[in-house]
Amino acid sequence: MTRPDKGTRTANGESSVFFSESDGYWHGFVTMGIKDDGSLDRRHCKSKSEQKLRKKVKEFEADREAGRLAQTSRVPTLAEWMAFYLDTICTRLVASGKMAPRTLDDYRSKTRVWIIPLLGQHRLNRLLPEHLDKAYSQMHLKGRSPSTVLKVHRILSRALSVAVRREKLNRNVATLIDAPAAADTEIEAFTREEARRILKAAEGRRNAARWSVALALGIRQGEALGLRWSYIDLESGVIRAWFQVQQANFQHGCEDPHACGAKWHRPPCKTPCRIHVHTPDCSANCKNRKHACPKRPCGKNCGEHARFCPRRTGGGIVFRPRKGRRKLTLQCPPELLPVLRAHRETQDLERLMVGDAWQDHDLLFPRPNGTPESRTEDWKEWKRLLKIAGVRDGRLHDARHTAGTLLIEQGVHIRVVQEILGHTRVTTTEKYTHVAAPQVRDATARMGAALWGE
Known part of the structure; x- marks a missing residue:
């Protein structure tokens, strides 16, 4: 035939x-x-x-x-699959609100820095648990923290799980090894006296009420920057911290970001950039990469210039539901209400002075033109306050830890503290109990009185 x-x-x-x-x-x-x-x-x-x-x-x-289509070509490498996973699947999740833009940015960063260089050359069906063990060992040898290794493992495991569900793989090798263990971070809270010194240092500064809210309510940075006046009742003191504000990064929309950079990304460069190519007058072994923008385009992975791409996608201001499974409704302390009222009056005067340049987003703590404050500038202001107050250096998240610790020290029940801080599990709130020194001293004094007292 x-x-x-x-x-x-x-x-x-x-x-x-x-x-x-x-x-x-x-x-x-x-x-x-x-x-x-x-x-x-x-x-x-x-x-x-x-x-x-x-x-x-x-x-x-x-x-x-049955809807199971066999492979039309060779099995993709892990690098190829991660590109599809991030650019198609995760991007769709961000558009639907199921993934935060900052989460996708973190996925892209760790994939570019660790997953692709260490594992990207392996084909999906030939990826072995031993490959992952070796990659994680290399990360440890390069000084990466256990929490960073664990994040990389989770990103890789989620990507491979999707590949298994779509029948690109028969098994997820990330589930065949023990997940890297991340050490529990210690709670480092400021004392009551230090917290008061921070509030004193904030008096008279712009958006001073921002730090009163942080220390009194214990909400996260994104939740504080995302507070809007329409979700606050200045009469009853009810604050609905339901959202957080995020600045989504732009992504290149052109097929060749490097060619796009040659045409579009050169003019906006006004500050030194570490990843630019050397200027013509540099020697062959020049190690100084802090040149101003040269005549040639940006080097590889110049991602910060994607916002100038004429076909850019994503980016902009995004209001997302807060971290957690429920909406967080708080009761404002009575002493905080006059602080918020005075802050609103100050903001109204600021709006009148700016005039038409004011962009109204209904925010409590915006920039001078009304747009959302960046996390970086908010963090810098926190660091300045700590120096002015003369207290130890600390993370911005330590303000949240301080609020939880102070509540425990005042004898507030742990379940109530869990409700105020918005923790999903009470085991998270229990971390604050071992740092409440006044209660521990009181308990030991009572025990001493019971055993040896008159």
Whole structure:
């Protein structure tokens, strides 16, 4: 039997089986669907045995009816799959609100820095647990913290889980090894006296009420910067911290970001950039990369200039639900209400002075033009306050720890503290109990009185 004409075989989309005298094999062609370019997706198989070939054809047809399409080409490498996972799947999750833009930025960063250089060359079906063990060991040797290694493991595990669900893989090798353990971070809270000194240092500064809110309510940075006047009742003191504000990063929309950079990204460069190529007058071994923008375009991975790409995607101000599974409604302390009222009056005067340049986003703590304050500038202001107050250096998140610790020290029940801080699990709130020194001293004094007192 000779091979049928190709047009006849594909006209009705039915499977075809024939024997080829030229090579002595039985051949089978099965139509699985339509490719991205609109052409028919025809799969080929061959065998010396007609029976084995027909069995293989039936397997293809069964996969087609069940919606399981076999691979049309070689298995992708991990680098190729991560590119699809981040650019298509995760980007869709961000657009639907199921993933935070900052989370995707973190995924991209750790994939670019660690996953692709250490594991990207392996094909998905040839990735072994030993490859992951070796990669994590290299990260430890380079001084990366256990929490960073754990984040990389989780990103990789989630990407491979999606590959398994889509039948790109038979197993997720990330689940076959013990996940890297991240050490619990110690709670470092400011004392009551230090907290008061911080509030004293904030008096008279712009958005001073921002730090009263941080220390009194214990809300996170994104939640504080995302507070809006329409969600605050200055009469009853009810504060609905339901959202957080984020600045989503832009992504290149052009096919070749480097070519795009040559045309569009050069003019906006006004500050030194570490990743620019050397200027012509540099020696071959020059190690100083802090040059102003040269005549040539940016070097590889100049991601900060994506905002100038004419076809850029994403980016801009985003209000997202707060971290956690529920909406957080708080009761404002009575002493904080006059502080917020005075802050609103000051902001109204600021709006009048700015005039038409004011961009109203209804925010409590915006920039001088009304737009959301950046996390970086907010962090810098916190660091300045600590120096002015003369207290130890600390993280911005330590303000949240301070609020939880002060509540425990005042004898507030741990379940109430959990509700105020918005913790999903009480075990998270229990971390504050071991730092409440006044309660511990009181308990030990009572024990001493019970055993040795009169």
